Amino acid sequence: MTEPAARASGITKRFGATAALDDVSFDVMPGEIHALVGENGAGKSTLIRILGGVHGPDRGEIYVDGQACHFSSPREAIAAGIATIPQELRLVPALSIAENMALGDLPMRKRLGFAVGLDRARMRREARETLRVLDFAPDPDCPVRQLPFGERQLVAIGKALRRRCRVLILDEPTAALESHEIKRLFGVLGRMREQGVAIIYISHRLDEIVSLADRCTILRDGRVVAVSRRGEFDVAALVQAMTGRIGHDIHTETPSLGDTLLEETQSREDGMRLRAGEVVGLAGLLGSGKGRVLRRLFGVEAEPARVLIKGAPKRLSNPSHAVAAGIGMVPGERGLGLIMNQSVRDNILLASLDRFASRKGFDRSAADRTVTTLMELLDIRPRRAELKVSALSGGNQQKVILAKWLAREVDILLLDDPTQGVDVAAKAQIHALVRDFAKRGGGVLLGSSDLGELARLCGTVVALHRGRICARMERTDGLSEQKLLRAIGG
Amino acid sequence: AQSEKITIGVALAQDDNPLYILMLKGIRARAQELGWEVATVSSNEDKLKQINGVQDLIARGVKAVLISPIDAVGVNAAYDAAAQAKIPIISLARGSSSPNQTLHVGINEKQIGREIAEWTAKQIGGQGKVAMLVGPSGAPAFRNLAEGYTEAMAKFPGIAIVFRTEGPLSRERGVKHAEDALVANPDLKAIYTSNDDIALGAVQAVVAANRKGQTLVTGMNGVPPALRAVKDGGLALTVELNPLTWGRIGVDKLSDFFKGEKLENQVFIPHVLIDRANVDAKMPNN
Amino acid sequence: MSWKQTAAQLHVRGLTPLLTLLVLCAFTALATDRFLSPLNLTNILVQSSIMAVIALGMTFVIIGGGFDLSVGSTVALSGCIAALVMVKAGLVLGIVAGIAAGVLVGLLNGVVIALLGVNPFITTLGTMVLVRGVVFLITAGAPVGDEGLPSSFVAFGSERFLGIHYLVWVPAVLLVLLSWVMHNTPHGRRIYAVGGGRDASYLSGIPVQRVIASTYVWCGTLAGIAGVMLAARLQSGQPTAGEFYELTAIAAVVLGGAALHGGEGTLYKSVIGVFIMVVLGNSLNLLNVDSYWQRVAVGAVIIAAAAADRLRWRR
C-alpha cells in the first residue's frame, strides 16, 4: 500500500467555546478523490484550512507524503504541494485574471540566465490555456472585479489547477456554477486523478459526491462519523450519516395564487410578473442575466426598474426604495449580504432597524425576541447571536441573510442562489421556508443554478438566455431537471 | 507710463501672526504712498515654500523683494534667485547670511531677550523660580530670544529656570502649559513667554490659580490686547517692536536703492519695553 | 487574521484603553505627588474637555467608516464666528452662530463625501485648508473679541457648577446623550452598520449616503460646540486655534479602540483616548521633561499603547 499524499491525525481545533474539530483523522491517497461531507458547521472547512496552513491545530499532526509538517502559513503549505480553493472567494478584485491566477509564483522572463522582469505573455498564455479546459475564454487582462460571481469562481478554480500540486483541495467549488461548468470541472478532476493527484472535495451537492468520489468521509459536529468507499454510499445514506436522521422527502403541493404583487411596467425582453403565493424560478446559464433581473428589481442596476407593486406604480432606483416597497434580496455573492465583522444579531436586524424603533428608542427586547425566533426557525448554529458572522460556517452565514428579510417581514423575496453552500437538511429547511413564505401570501423570485431546486420549488420557471426570456414553463405542465436543462440550452 | 509702475514682492515668514500682519500693513501703506504695487506670497514657516514663493515673485516680474527669511541660511536660494534676476532683496526682522542680501532691517533678538530677563530679575528681586514658554521648536527668532533670556538669567544665582516647553504660539497652549507649570511649581515667580498670545493665555492660568501679582508674566510684540492687559495689571511686561515701522522702513530703503543711493548693510529698529510705568502712552486710543 | 479572534479575547481587548490610562496615571502619581493634587486633576478634566467633544464627533465619522481632517479649522471658525456675533448681537446669538458654522462645515463635508462620493481624506483636507482661509478672511488674522466678550460667556469658560467646571459638564452630558443615540436609536445602529459594511448596508435598504453625510454633520456640529467652548476658555476667538486637533482627535479615537475601516468604536472609549493624550502631556510637563524629549516620549507612548492593544489581543 502506498503512502497517503496527505494525512491528518488526531486533529483537534477549538474556537473559543466552539469545538470545530475533535480528534479528526483523515487521509487522501495519490490518485484518489476523497470527498468530505457534513452539515453546515461540521468542521469541513476548518479541517482543510488546517491542511492548507491557515490555522494551526490545537492538537494533532499533519503529514505530507509521510513527512510530519508544521505549516505556519499558507505559503508553506503551497510550497509542500497543497493547493486550495477556499470556500470564500479569495481573489484580488483589482488585478487581472492572469495575474490573479499567477499570484503565488509569478513567472519571470530570463535573458542569459538572469531574470529580467515578469513574463506577462506567459502569464496570459497560461491563464488562457487553463481556463479553456473549463470552457471559459475571457480576456486574461480583464480585472477580476468586472466578472460576475460565477465566472470569478472559475478563475479561482483555474488558479488552483494551474499550480502543479500533489494535493488539490476544493471547498465547495460548484456552489455557484451551472451544470455545464460542473461537468467540465469533473472532467478535469478525473484527468488529474489519473495523473496521481490527490484530491479533497467538499460539496453539499451529494449527487456530485456519489458520482465523483472514490472515498467519502462524513463529519458531524467536528467528529468523523463514517468513512466509506465508492459504491458503499448513496445520497440517502450520506444524508442519514450526516444528520443522524432519515432524509426529508419533499412534498410538492401547489399553493393557490392571489393578486399580482409585482409587475414590471416597462416592456422588456426580461420583464417579470409575480403574484401572491407564487414562486417563480429563473433558470439560465452562467451570465444569462438571472442576477441582473433580480438586481434590477431591487434597484441596484444603473437603470431604475418601473413596477407596479400591489397596483401602485413605483420607481425602484435604490435598494432603500425596494425595501420600503416590501422587497428583500438575497444577493448571489454571500459577502454582499453580510457585515462580516459584526454580530449575527446585528446582521439579522440590519434591514429592520426602524421596525424596532419606539418612542423610547430602540426596542432591544423585541428585537432580541425576533432574533432568537429566527435563529431557531432557520436552525442557525451555533445559537449565539453575539458571535461575529465571520465566525459562522458558510451555510449558516447564508441562513443569516435569509433571516434578515424574514425579520423585516417583506412581501417579496428576490433570491439569487439562496441555498449555495447550504447542507441538505438546511436546504430542505430553506425550501420549506420559501414555500411557507409563499403560502402566507408572499411572492418569491428565485434565481438558481440548481435546476433540481427550481424543479421542486417553483410553480413557474422562466428560462433566460443572454438577457431574454427564452422559455416559460409551468408546474402544471410538468417540471423536471432534464426539461429545464434543455430549455436553457445546457 | 502704465508699464513703469513698480511692483515689489513681499515674502514674509507667516501670514497668521500679528507681527507679520502689521509689518505687511506698513509695507502696503508706504508702497501706496509711493504709487507702487505689492505682490505677496506666504510660506508659514516652510522654507522651501518661501524659496518657491520668491521664485514665483521673480517669475512674475517684481522689481524688488522684501523678505522675512525663515532661516539665516535655509532660504539662501531665494537670495540667489534675486541676484540672478538682478533685483534687490531686503531682509525684514530676521536676517540672512547670504552675500546677496541687499540690506537687513532687523531687531536684535538676543538683546531683547536679555533685557526682558534683566527686567524680570529686578522685579522679583533676583530670587525665585522661573518658567519659560518658548515659541515653536526650531524657529530662530524664538530661539534667539530665549537664548538671550537664559544667558542673562544665568547671571542671577538666586534664579532657577525650573520649567521650559516649546510649542505653538497659541493662547490655548499658554493656558495649558502655564497651568501645568503652576501645578509643578506653585511658588513660581515669573513666566517668560515668546509672544503675547502665549502670554495672555498664561495670564489666564495665573489668575485662575490665584497667583495674580505673585507670578509675573512677560510677553512680546505689544499687540493691543497685551497692552490692555499690562494696563490692568495681568501682564507684567510686553515689548513693542513697531512692525508697522519696519515695513515702512523696508519700502523706504528700496526707494533709496532705486534712486541709486548706497545702502548700509544693517539697520536696527529700536524696541521699547512696556510695563505699567509707560503703558498709558502706548495705548492704541491715545 | 480576523478568524483567529474569539469573544474572550475581544473582551480583554476592550479594556486596553482604560488599562493604558491607569498605567500612565499610576506611573506619574508615583513619580510626582503633585499629579493627584485636586488642582491638577481639575486641570486635566478641563484640558480634556474640549478635545473630548471633538473626539466624540470624530468617533461618529470613524465608526461610519470615514475620516475628518477639518475639525481643527472648524473649531477656529466656530470660535471666531461666535465671538464676532456675540460682540454685536449678544451671547445667545453668538453661541448659535458659532455652532451653526460647525454644522455648515459638516454639511459641506457630508454632501461632498456621501453624495458626490469623493474620498473623505482629500475632501476634509480640502475643507481644512479652505475653512482656515475663511477664518483668516473674516478675522483679518487677528483674535476676535479681545475688547471683551459677555462676562457670562467668560464665566462659562472658567467657572464651576456643582464643583465642576462648566466646560467639563458639556462633554459629560454629551457623552451620555450621544451614547444613547448611538446604541438605542436606529440612526445610531445604522452608523455602525454602514461603517461595518457599506455594500451589505446598501443592499439592506439603508440610505447609506444619508447616514454617511449625517456622521460628518455630527462631527461638524460637535467641532462647532468645541469651538465655542474654546472661545470661552480663551476669552476670545482665535483664528489660529485648533491646529493639529484633527490628528490628536483621530489618535484619541483610535487609541480608544475604534477601527479606521469603520464599524467599530465606542464613544466613552474615545474619551478615554483623549484622557490618555492629555494625561501624557500633563505628566511630561509636571516632570519637566525637556520638550524635545517630550516629543520622543509622546511618539513612543502612542505607538506602545497601540501595540500593547495588539499584543494582548493576539494569543
Added chain:
Amino acid sequence: MSWKQTAAQLHVRGLTPLLTLLVLCAFTALATDRFLSPLNLTNILVQSSIMAVIALGMTFVIIGGGFDLSVGSTVALSGCIAALVMVKAGLVLGIVAGIAAGVLVGLLNGVVIALLGVNPFITTLGTMVLVRGVVFLITAGAPVGDEGLPSSFVAFGSERFLGIHYLVWVPAVLLVLLSWVMHNTPHGRRIYAVGGGRDASYLSGIPVQRVIASTYVWCGTLAGIAGVMLAARLQSGQPTAGEFYELTAIAAVVLGGAALHGGEGTLYKSVIGVFIMVVLGNSLNLLNVDSYWQRVAVGAVIIAAAAADRLRWRR
C-alpha cells in the same frame, strides 16, 4: 457602487489627473503670460522635485493599503543627519547616512505595522512625533551646516545637468526605475496584490507581512532621498523642515487616482498629482492672490479636482 462601473468609464477616469493639470495650466496661461515663461516652467519643475520623490514613496505605501504620516519628519531627519555627517566626514558619507536614516524610519514603521499589526495611522503618527523629537535632540533645534556644506552639495541643489536641474533628474530617474519595479517585478505586483486583497494574497502564499513592511521601507528610503535633496536646496539641515509634507504627499497621491483602501495607484500619476499641487500654488502666486484667499482657493480646487474625478466617472 462598485458593480456599476465599466471598463470604459475606468479608462476615462484614469485620465482625470492629467486633464485637471492641463485645465489648471491652460487657465493660468490665459490669465498671465508669465506662466509659460521658461523661467517659470523651470521653477515649477524644481519646486515639484522634492515632493515628487516623497509622493513616489507614499504611492508604494498607499498601493499596499497603508498610510504614512511620518514622511515629513523623516525628511527633516535625513536632511539634518546628512548635513551633520557631511560636515564631519564628507559628501558621500553624508548622503549615505541621510538616506540610511530614512531607511531606518521606514523599517521601524514597517516592523510595527506589518509584524505587530498596529494600525498604520496611529503608528506613523507616533513616529512622526517621535522622529521630530529626535531631530530636535540631535540638532538642539538649530539648523545644521550653517558654516557651509561642501560646495558640490550646494551645487547639486541649484545647478543643472543637460539644461535640467539635478534636483529634477532625481525624481525623473526614480520614476522610470520604480515604475519598472512596480510593473515588471513580482515584488511590485505583490504590493498591488496585498493592497487589493490581503486575505486573498495571504492564501495565495504571498508573504504579506514582508510585502507590507517593504512598502514602508520604500517610503522611508525615498523620504530619506528627499531629505538629502532638501538639505541641498536649503544649503543646510533644517530641523523644522517637512512639516505638513505628509498631507501634501497623500493629497497628491490621491489626486493621482490612488485609492486609500489600497491596490490601486500609478507612480507617474502621483507625480501628476504633485504637479497639480505645485502649479496651483504657483498660479495663485503669479496672479498675486492674497494669502488668505489662496487657502480658500487651494482647498476648493483640491475638493473640485477630486469631485471632478468622481463626476466624470459616474454614469
